[in-house]
Amino acid sequence: xxxxxxxxxxxxxxxxxxxxxxxxxxxxxxxxxxxxxxxxxxxxxxxxxxxxxxxxxxxxxxxxxxxxxxxxxxxxxxxxxxxxxxxxxxxxxxxxxxxxxxxxxxxxxxxxxxxxxxxxxxxxxxxxxxxxxxxxxxxxxxxxxxxxxxxxxxxxxxxxxxxxxxxxxxxxxxxxxxxxxxxxxxxxxxxxxxxxxxxxxxxxxxxxxxxxxxxxxxxxxxxxxxxxxxxxxxxxxxxxxxxxxxxxxxxxxxxxxxxxxxxxxxxxxxxxxxxxxxxxxxxxxxxxxxxxxxxxxxxxxxxxxxxxxxxxx
Amino acid sequence: xxxxxxxxxxxxxxxxxxxxxxxxxxxxxxxxxxxxxxxxxxxxxxxxxxxxxxxxxxxxxxxxxxxxxxxxxxxxxxxxxxxxxxxxxxxxxxxxxxxxxxxxxxxxxxxxxxxxxxxxxxxxxxxxxxxxxxxxxxxxxxxxxxxxxxxxxxxxxxxxxxxxxxxxxxxxxxxxxxxxxxxxxxxxxxxxxxxxxxxxxxxxxxxxxxxxxxxxxxxxxxxxxxxxxxxxxxxxxxxxxxxxxxxxxxxxxxxxxxxxxxxxxxxxxxxxxxxxxxxxxxxxxxxxxxxxxxxxxxxxxxxxxxxxxxxxxxxxxxxxxxxxxxxxxxxxxxxxxxxxxxxxxxxxxxxxxxxxxxxxxxxxxxxxxxxxxxxxxxxxxxxxxxxxxxxxxxxxxxxxxxxxxxxxxxx
Numbered sequence: 001x002x003x004x005x006x007x008x009x010x011x012x013x014x015x016x017x018x019x020x021x022x023x024x025x026x027x028x029x030x031x032x033x034x035x036x037x038x039x040x041x042x043x044x045x046x047x048x049x050x051x052x053x054x055x056x057x058x059x060x061x062x063x064x065x066x067x068x069x070x071x072x073x074x075x076x077x078x079x080x081x082x083x084x085x086x087x088x089x090x091x092x093x094x095x096x097x098x099x100x101x102x103x104x105x106x107x108x109x110x111x112x113x114x115x116x117x118x119x120x121x122x123x124x125x126x127x128x129x130x131x132x133x134x135x136x137x138x139x140x141x142x143x144x145x146x147x148x149x150x151x152x153x154x155x156x157x158x159x160x161x162x163x164x165x166x167x168x169x170x171x172x173x174x175x176x177x178x179x180x181x182x183x184x185x186x187x188x189x190x191x192x193x194x195x196x197x198x199x200x201x202x203x204x205x206x207x208x209x210x211x212x213x214x215x216x217x218x219x220x221x222x223x224x225x226x227x228x229x230x231x232x233x234x235x236x237x238x239x240x241x242x243x244x245x246x247x248x249x250x251x252x253x254x255x256x257x258x259x260x261x262x263x264x265x266x267x268x269x270x271x272x273x274x275x276x277x278x279x280x281x282x283x284x285x286x287x288x289x290x291x292x293x294x295x296x297x298x299x300x301x302x303x304x305x306x307x308x309x310x311x312x313x
Numbered sequence: 314x315x316x317x318x319x320x321x322x323x324x325x326x327x328x329x330x331x332x333x334x335x336x337x338x339x340x341x342x343x344x345x346x347x348x349x350x351x352x353x354x355x356x357x358x359x360x361x362x363x364x365x366x367x368x369x370x371x372x373x374x375x376x377x378x379x380x381x382x383x384x385x386x387x388x389x390x391x392x393x394x395x396x397x398x399x400x401x402x403x404x405x406x407x408x409x410x411x412x413x414x415x416x417x418x419x420x421x422x423x424x425x426x427x428x429x430x431x432x433x434x435x436x437x438x439x440x441x442x443x444x445x446x447x448x449x450x451x452x453x454x455x456x457x458x459x460x461x462x463x464x465x466x467x468x469x470x471x472x473x474x475x476x477x478x479x480x481x482x483x484x485x486x487x488x489x490x491x492x493x494x495x496x497x498x499x500x501x502x503x504x505x506x507x508x509x510x511x512x513x514x515x516x517x518x519x520x521x522x523x524x525x526x527x528x529x530x531x532x533x534x535x536x537x538x539x540x541x542x543x544x545x546x547x548x549x550x551x552x553x554x555x556x557x558x559x560x561x562x563x564x565x566x567x568x569x570x571x572x573x574x575x576x577x578x579x580x581x582x583x584x585x586x587x588x589x590x591x592x593x594x595x596x597x598x599x600x601x602x603x604x605x606x607x608x609x610x611x612x613x614x615x616x617x618x619x620x621x622x623x624x625x626x627x628x629x630x631x632x633x634x635x636x637x638x639x640x641x642x643x644x645x646x647x648x649x650x651x652x653x654x655x656x657x658x659x660x661x662x663x664x665x666x667x668x669x670x671x672x673x674x675x676x677x678x679x680x681x682x683x684x685x686x687x688x689x690x691x692x693x694x695x696x697x698x699x700x701x702x703x704x705x706x707x708x709x710x711x712x713x714x715x716x717x718x719x720x721x722x723x724x
Contacts, residue, residue, distance in 0.1 A: 088611055096604065102557055102561075230429055297430070
């Protein structure tokens with residue numbers, strides 16, 4: 001019971017973190033048709049900048065400044081680089097963001113070295129939120145989840161209720177008409193790109209203090225975020241939320257379960273035979289936890305290629 | 314025209330046969346270059362024909378490597394042995410199998426989805442790798458030895474190069490010949506207008522799977538050759554950097570031509586090998602070069618050369634030579650500035666420098682770069698790369714402007 005509740009909470013928090021990163025990715029894709037390979041690198045930059053700025057200003061101002069800086073970088077990437085390649089088609093844009101992600105990863109290694117840095121949460125949040133079944137639950141996890149929820153509600157309200165959101169949504173479906181009405185569509189796109197990058201940076205600055213902040217964090221999270229976006233359906237914010245939670249919960253739950261295929265066969269009295277085979281049959285579920293998201297993605301692709309909330313292909 | 318073809322053929326043969334007369338370490342590098350070239354050619358099949366960008370091709374390269382290593386081990390331990398020269402075939406087969414299964418899944422969706430799925434399958438392989446010791450050999454990987462066959466002991470790198478050369482020619486000829494087959498022609502249409510192809514009654518998903526499988530087969534072949542050359546492999550082959558390598562090489566070399574990727578692979582492998590003792594930032598420079606190429610020369614190095622040839626034909630060789638000289642000087646100047654600043658940053662941010670500073674009572678010790686000591690706080694140290702940067706930008710701007718009247722006259 002303790003395991004179930006702990007996994008449920010941790011999985012939800014991890015899922016919400018995934019959502020913070022994938023929301024920007026899916027929004028940018030929905031608007032511009034560009035899959036931003038550098039998105040997870042923005043997440044990593046957010047964490048590292050949060051660490052660096054935090055050493056000067058303390059944790060809280062850094063939490064504000066780091067995402068702003070990342071958003072500026074995102075705007076620069078859109079304005080000076082993506083717009084240039086736009087006329088050559090989506091493939092080149094994809095390659096460009098791939099190259100930028102590669103360069104950011106190498107730059108981070110150059111500046112911060114190959115190991116994780118000591119990015120810590122503020123002491124005010126480094127406390128126990130509550131206890132259950134003799135287990136302390138960190139307040140910082142709740143903080144991560146809270147930030148993600150506030151962000152989701154804010155995006156939703158911004159897009160649905162404000163004038164800015166109206167123009168953004170219109171530019172999404174009818175860019176030429178919006179331009180004819182006198183709105184600067186390229187500027188809108190740049191703003192959305194910057195906002196998406198900033199959200200990833202915020203996620204990094206928040207999560208980096210809890211999970212390790214190291215040069216591999218972009219690759220690790222980036223691939224899972226792609227899985228989330230494929231499973232949820234590209235361009236769908238709701239899909240991203242559901243898929244994030246699903247994958248967050250599944251990976252967290254399976255990490256502590258050492259079930260094997262041999263155990264399954266054991267239920268039919270074939271246990272010893274299956275254990276004898278070894279290999280795939282004695283692989284524990286927990287050791288597969290890292291690859292589970294990818295297996296889910298392959299399954300979704302086979303059954304419903306457009307993703308859970310995606311439009312029909 | 315035939316005379317020129319003959320000349321090109323003779324030069325190519327000379328270059329490919331040259332390593333037989335090189336010292337041992339030169340042959341080793343030449344073998345690496347051939348393998349990288351074959352891998353890049355296989356990678357570009359997907360893009361040039363089908364317009365598909367894969368970001369997880371290390372999976373198929375690795376599949377070939379592991380298949381070859383296991384067979385070599387079998388031969389070593391006295392089991393049923395495949396002659397060493399045929400072992401790359403097994404690697405190709407492993408590539409085919411992986412390519413059919415994963416390619417079928419990845420090509421269910423085109424474009425952006427395809428790119429994401431290939432990236433995720435690459436990560437999947439990297440996640441499974443350390444968990445399955447029987448196949449992937451865990452952290453330490455699997456090592457083996459080349460077994461002699463029919464009088465050849467494969468003890469020297471020269472013999473390994475010969476083996477790689479034969480298989481490289483087979484693989485490259487196969488890829489080149491594929492374009493002329495009916496399936497090859499259809500896959501070109503796939504990249505241009507898939508919808509229309511489907512309307513004509515082609516099963517495009519299967520066509521894409523076939524294209525993917527062929528690319529994976531040759532990638533597996535290249536991987537098997539590397540396994541034969543290295544006699545060792547571990548699951549680290551599945552890392553993202555190894556999947557990125559053919560992407561970078563292909564587009565820096567030029568993806569629009571058949572041989573462009575091979576040119577990129579050969580040049581980058583060679584330079585990477587030359588500078589591996591001098592810098593630890595080679596990957597960074599490669600990435601920066603890639604971004605620059607994507608932004609300013611989307612057709613890659615071979616595309617640039619072809620364009621210069623076109624300009625030389627129109628505006629005369631003198632104008633083209635002038636442009637090339639200006640452009641080369643600009644790139645060199647820019648590259649010097651970038652390398653200087655990056656290397657200086659690498660030294661300044663390193664732990665060794667911080668320690669020297671601490672023992673030196675907080676003063677800033679000299680930077681040792683390019684076999685020269687630079688005072689860290691002297692303005693000369695920093696004005697030099699800055700001037701080089703500005704000079705490079707000015708030269709490139711001027712070279713670009715010089716090109717414009719010529720290209721506008723043609724338009």
